[in-house]
Amino acid sequence: MRKPRLLGILPGTLLQNATVMPIPTPDFDYIASAQRTIGLERDAVNSLLNRLDSAFERACRTLLACNGRIIVTGMGKSGHIGNKLAATLASTGSPAFFVHPGEASHGDMGMITREDVVIALSNSGNTNEVVTLLPLLKRLGVPLISLTGNPESTLAKAAIANLDTGVEQEACPLNLAPTSSTTTALVMGDALAIGLLEARGFSAEDFAFSHPGGSLGRRLLLLVDDIMHAGERMPLVSTDTSLRDALLEMTRKGLGLTGILTADGSLAGIFTDGDLRRTLDQPIDIHQVRIDTLMTRRCKTVHQGALAAEALKIMDDGKISGLFVVDPDGKPVGALNMHDLLRAGVV
Incomplete structure (x- = not known):
């Protein structure tokens, strides 16, 4: 049986005109080459x-x-x-x-x-x-x-x-x-x-509409309203609540904080896990002491309708792990913490 021949190539001939790539020099200086390219x-x-x-x-x-x-x-x-x-x-x-x-x-x-x-x-x-x-x-x-x-x-x-x-x-x-x-x-x-x-x-918001997918879109489009804990899921107590009951509220809601409300529903302050650790160094009766004597006043908040990325910046700048979302009248409408931002892919 005759062997098949390659079209156009005679048996025993060499490809005289074939392109042969030069063999790289073993000790070629790639760093110097890159520096020259980048410099030019x-x-x-x-x-x-x-x-x-x-x-x-x-x-x-x-x-x-x-x-x-x-x-x-x-x-x-x-x-x-x-x-x-x-x-x-x-x-x-x-x-x-x-x-x-x-x-x-x-x-x-x-x-x-x-x-x-x-x-x-x-x-x-x-x-x-x-x-x-x-x-x-x-x-x-x-x-x-x-x-x-x-x-x-x-x-x-x-x-x-x-x-x-x-x-x-x-x-x-x-x-x-x-x-x-x-x-x-x-x-x-x-x-x-x-x-x-x-x-x-x-603006960043304009940019986000062209990049809705992935972490960039989430970072630029997601609002605090989309991820905050609202309604019954929001940890809140009144100013006359005892430390014990405030801790129970924090435990039930699982955000590591609770807001303290005035009589008209405005946010008087906040009490967090960090406040609790500092409080334990004091000789207090958790059943008797009122939460409004231990809370942090003038706490950090973020406005309703703000970008989740803005809440992240407030937390980073203030070195805090949670905050409340407030309406134009300063009344809390939601709460969120760093874990919420992590789950949403904002961080």
Whole structure:
């Protein structure tokens, strides 16, 4: 039986033109290589500081005035950076999405409207797939902002604002692989996104609506009302309650604290496990002494409707493990402790 032959390869021949990867030097200094790369990219980023001018301000004002969407486009490595820029813009209050320039020439131009603004990334500024779109964008009357390394390029000259992201040298020792140039484009894109975020007054709550999942969403969206112990689950006693009965209330409710109420239902103070330990050093009769003589007055509280993260900060700053939630009149409507925040994933 004859052995099968590989198509196009004669028996006994060698692949003369096959690419052979060089064998790494055993004692190669990886740390020195990394230091060189980081140093070059650091210097490239620092050089951007002196290039921020009226073009950057014009770009920001154009993006803020956009009534549609911010369309980001770029080819190859610039496209990857553009994808990240679009995601950052969208998550920080500037609706945006990425359009691949090659796909745009085959139907995806329909995703761009006259109300939009386009950000195009190209280190050379002459990338064919991107330059091909310029007449179409001009016909639509869509403002174009470019991030290029060549202010004299076709793309830069077509833009109403060109942001110079050029570098003297790539971190790649062959000066070929986009490294320093993609880093400067990434940083310039972040500068645009954060500039728009600050100009809009974008808040933590706004950010949370774009990030509802995971611990970040819980930290930014969860309210104290969602996790507090309310109604009969709230540990409360009156000012004339004995220490013994106050301790029984703390034990029943299991939060390590109890609130002490005035006659009108306002919060007069709080008594916690920590107060109990300090109290045990005193010669007192737990059956006779009133809780209002031992409670902590002017206790920390958090307002109803506040973020759970705010309650966490109050606890951290005050070095306490629990507090009461109060309404606008200062009356307790709930209680929570650090364990509640842990269970809710806020910590």
